[in-house]
Amino acid sequence: MCGIVGIVSSQPANQQLYDALLLLQHRGQDSTGIATAEGNTLHSHKVKGQVREGYRTRDMRGLPGNMGLGHVRYATKGNAGSEQEAQPFYVNAPYGITLVHNGNLTNTRELTDELFNIDRRHLNTTSDTELLVNVLANELQAQVSGVDLDPDQLFAAVTRVHERVEGSYATIALIAGHGLLAFRDPFGIRPLVLGRRAAGFVGDDWIVASESLVLESGGYEVVRDVAPGEAIFISRSGELFSKQCAANPRLVPCSFEYVYLARPDSIMNGISVYDARLRLGDRLADTIAQYTPMGDIDVVMPIPDSSRPAAMQVAQKLGIEYREGFYKNRYVGRTFIMPGQAERKKSVKQKLNAMGSEFKGKNILIVDDSIVRGTTSKEIVQMAREAGANKVTFTSAAPPVRFPHVYGINMPSRQELIAHGRKIPDINRELGSDYLIYQEVADMQSAILEGSNLTELEMSCFTGEYVTGTVSEEYLAWVEANQLS
Ligand SMILES: O=P(O)(O)OC[C@H]1O[C@H](OP(=O)(O)OP(=O)(O)O)[C@H](O)[C@@H]1O
Ligand SMILES: NC(=O)CC[C@H](N)C(=O)O
Numbered sequence: 279m280c281g282i283v284g285i286v287s288s289q290p291a292n293q294q295l296y297d298a299l300l301l302l303q304h305r306g307q308d309s310t311g312i313a314t315a316e317g318n319t320l321h322s323h324k325v326k327g328q329v330r331e332g333y334r335t336r337d338m339r340g341l342p343g344n345m346g347l348g349h350v351r352y353a354t355k356g357n358a359g360s361e362q363e364a365q366p367f368y369v370n371a372p373y374g375i376t377l378v379h380n381g382n383l384t385n386t387r388e389l390t391d392e393l394f395n396i397d398r399r400h401l402n403t404t405s406d407t408e409l410l411v412n413v414l415a416n417e418l419q420a421q422v423s424g425v426d427l428d429p430d431q432l433f434a435a436v437t438r439v440h441e442r443v444e445g446s447y448a449t450i451a452l453i454a455g456h457g458l459l460a461f462r463d464p465f466g467i468r469p470l471v472l473g474r475r476a477a478g479f480v481g482d483d484w485i486v487a488s489e490s491l492v493l494e495s496g497g498y499e500v501v502r503d504v505a506p507g508e509a510i511f512i513s514r515s516g517e518l519f520s521k522q523c524a525a526n527p528r529l530v531p532c533s534f535e536y537v538y539l540a541r542p543d544s545i546m547n548g549i550s551v552y553d554a555r556l557r558l559g560d561r562l563a564d565t566i567a568q569y570t571p572m573g574d575i576d577v578v579m580p581i582p583d584s585s586r587p588a589a590m591q592v593a594q595k596l597g598i599e600y601r602e603g604f605y606k607n608r609y610v611g612r613t614f615i616m617p618g619q620a621e622r623k624k625s626v627k628q629k630l631n632a633m634g635s636e637f638k639g640k641n642i643l644i645v646d647d648s649i650v651r652g653t654t655s656k657e658i659v660q661m662a663r664e665a666g667a668n669k670v671t672f673t674s675a676a677p678p679v680r681f682p683h684v685y686g687i688n689m690p691s692r693q694e695l696i697a698h699g700r701k702i703p704d705i706n707r708e709l710g711s712d713y714l715i716y717q718e719v720a721d722m723q724s725a726i727l728e729g730s731n732l733t734e735l736e737m738s739c740f741t742g743e744y745v746t747g748t749v750s751e752e753y754l755a756w757v758e759a760n761q762l763s
């Protein structure tokens with residue numbers, strides 16, 4: 279998952295985009311980029327690393343114009359450390375197009391081949407986003423005959439993108455001299471929300487972004503989520519056009535957004551992420567109560583940050599004291615979205631420290647939102663023991679992650695997943711905990727969906743069922759052999 283934002287405003291876009299990206303930092307820490315349009319000229323600045331270090335005053339001055347887009351990258355394909363693969367990606371025909379993408383394409387081999395041999399387009403990196411912008415440009419080229427651009431031509435091109443591209447893609451593209459295009463894949467796997475702000479005499483300001491908290495913070499009102507398969511075009515004068523461009527759209531958003539990725543203060547597809555996490559805690563408490571004698575547990579503890587709402591709810595429901603025994607170093611980012619295992623492992627220790635007074639002689643029930651590679655949980659169990667804990671019960675508000683995630687979360691290899699091919703007692707042994715309890719798949723699903731109109735969730739990493747239906751064993755083996763560099 280990455281974070282994306284696009285703005286068409288009556289004011290300069292650069293500072294607004296920067297502010298939005300700071301709020302989306304939790305979605306990607308590898309690189310960041312901003313592009314703006316001023317008349318027919320596109321300006322861009324992209325760098326490795328995080329937003330706060332990425333833009334100096336002179337970089338911001340080099341981004342004039344009232345329309346633009348931005349990206350924070352958490353790489354899932356290609357090279358995580360490459361500045362060249364930082365987004366946005368640019369092509370110069372049939373218009374100047376610069377594009378940002380959250381998601382992961384699953385037919386990259388076919389697209390690479392088609393783009394080179396049939397469409398005669400040059401690809402310079404191994405990024406799937408470079409494929410996406412070239413497919414869009416190629417299909418737009420087939421629609422237009424002159425310099426003018428009609429929204430229907432754009433929508434026809436997006437229809438062709440849906441036909442050619444497989445996988446997940448929440449996308450925003452800036453089209454020089456014309457406006458901002460945004461679209462979501464036919465399953466709406468990754469999020470995208472539209473907002474509007476009254477701007478006085480000159481018409482409204484528009485924003486599209488990965489998460490609603492960006493809208494709230496910028497004073498925008500949420501209009502709605504972009505629908506799966508839908509494309510929205512906002513002209514540079516602020517006029518909005520939209521069209522359903524997919525043949526069979528069906529909203530099946532990624533469950534992992536609610537478990538871990540998104541900020542709790544966002545509302546995604548009509549579901550409050552915070553409320554979903556509280557409900558995950560509720561259901562987990564029921565499961566814990568079935569397996570553990572409650573008299574055995576002295577305190578419930580979260581692993582900061584993401585498991586806090588679930589852990590609070592577990593404590594409340596079980597009637598056990600909630601304590602924060604792990605102190606988090608606020609200057610270390612999220613460890614799961616760092617690119618290499620060595621860095622992730624080192625960072626858990628730098629990030630969390632166990633306070634002896636909270637552990638000595640106590641039976642601790644630890645709640646994390648998820649256990650993926652087990653990097654965090656193994657270290658945490660060891661820290662709890664070293665801090666003097668008596669018994670350590672480890673619990674996860676998500677079910678065991680047993681299958682690769684191919685839709686925008688970097689967990690491509692089965693061997694990396696601590697739960698792949700292991701039963702829960704074996705995982706417990708690996709982690710070194712006394713007891714290990716996971717959320718049930720059905721409980722996770724109902725906890726997230728409860729009270730909403732949504733009926734389906736993308737849960738492939740828990741169930742092995744891939745919603746796009748095109749993820750073969752052969753593809754998974756290829757992904758494993760060709761991981762991020
Ligand atoms: O089993 P693992 O492979 O270690 O992955 C799971 C852990 O990683 C995440 O934490 P992270 O530090 O990324 O972010 P957070 O501060 O938002 O919890 C998640 O919340 C789990 O704690
Ligand atoms: N997590 C994402 O959305 C990643 C976008 C794109 N696949 C990349 O690797 O750059």
Ligand SMILES: [Mg+2]
Binds near residue numbers: 583
């Ligand atoms: Mg965590």
